[in-house]
Amino acid sequence: MNFLALIGRVFLGFLGAVGRLTRFAAVSVSHMLRPPYYPRQILRQFLDIGYFSLPVVALTAIFSGMVLALQSHSGFSRFQAEGAVAMVVVLSITRELGPVLAGLMVAGRIGASMAAEIGTMRVTEQVDALTTLSTNPFKYLVAPRLLAGLLMMPLLVVVADILGVFGGYIIAIGKLGFNSNSYLANTWDVMEPLDVVTGLVKAAVFGFLIALMGCYNGYHSKGGAQGVGTATTNAVVSASILILVANYFVTEIFFAH
């Protein structure tokens, strides 16, 4: 096969996939903004993402904060700069690790379950059944999930930020011999509102992307159990990659100057 033709075909396929995803996102957002709304569905998704993801996100954040304190202390002690531990912990957690780790954990938990649920509904004709019952699947299935992803992820990241910093604090005080008051004062002095705001903006973007990839892959799954499995895998992998890509661009928007 002609090598150039192969590259061209792959590139056109990629553009086609981007186009389909963009169109899906645009249609979904337009349905998110227009009534009718389904409060029960929205509430269910809020609980699923915001409440039931709490343990996973909390554990991830607290242990990440603890590891950060240990590692930064071990590294900075070589330069007699142990005082920077509080700064490293709070900036790393609020700007990067809080939203990114929470995003990746929620992508694994929620992105997968969205793709599996909508995918199963697709292959068992439940999505078609919605249409025949005069209910738009975008409004009933997709819009509540996107809304929940967009609004609940920032709340999860607030929790992740607090627990991540708390994890660092526990290690700094309990193991590394820092003074509690000076550690907390250091943390407050270093932290700027922009650090937290950036993390929350990232969280909203990640939440939207996780829900979008879960819904998109589930909605287009076909073939039965194997198709649903593929959709689930694709949802998690694509959401995880998009989180890391979007993380760079949001960081660049806020901190490149």
Next chain:
Amino acid sequence: MSQPKIRLRDVHKRFGEKVVLDGVDLDIAPGESLVVIGGSGSGKSVLIKCIQGILRPESGSISVDGDEVVGASARTLEAVNAKIGMLFQGAALFDSLPVWENVAFGAIQSQGMNRAAAYDLAVATLAKVGLTEDVAKLWPAELSGGMQKRVGLARAVATAPEIIFFDEPTTGLDPIMADVINDLIVSCVKELGATAITITHDMASARKIADRVAMLYKGRLIWVGPIADIDKSGNDFVDQFIHGRADGPITMDLRK
């Protein structure tokens, strides 16, 4: 015939290279019960999905009560689907909702009925298909195949639709349950005075339900006539199909 309830003209639908509907013309009168027969993959389910606007034909015209479906806006399709109830082959009940909410789904979501009234409607409709109030609170996964079909039938008729589609209503059921479902379909359709299209391979079902039969083969309607005439259709394809013979003009693409 007065204005047909559903009218199809020269409808073509293909998936890639595979032609599924190849110029289908069909009129279905108000209150008529039409059964579409044909082998697996002959395009029967696609025909119904095109009428509902779930699939869009490449060309041709489909109208419901004079409203064009092909290329219609989402609002028009929602209005058309509001007239339609459907029993899916696998029932397609919503796993995340209890039985009663499945049955009353159309009333709650499309007609804005309050949940207490919707529950009463669901229980009354379940009673019509021979299910008790106990079943209303169960989840779809707790039901047998036959019960799921009955709940699916209750959901299809709960909002008193003008048109009802039945997609292989007796497939996978034992003969007795199949006959129970057939009787329920006939009684529900008669009671509502609805126009019905049923897709089936099951000739016993077709003979019980149909006023008229249409046979689809390779995307074309090769015979349409009253059920009373099906045994003397004079069409070799129809004869082979209704008698379930391996020999005849219809050949299966099997590798020897």
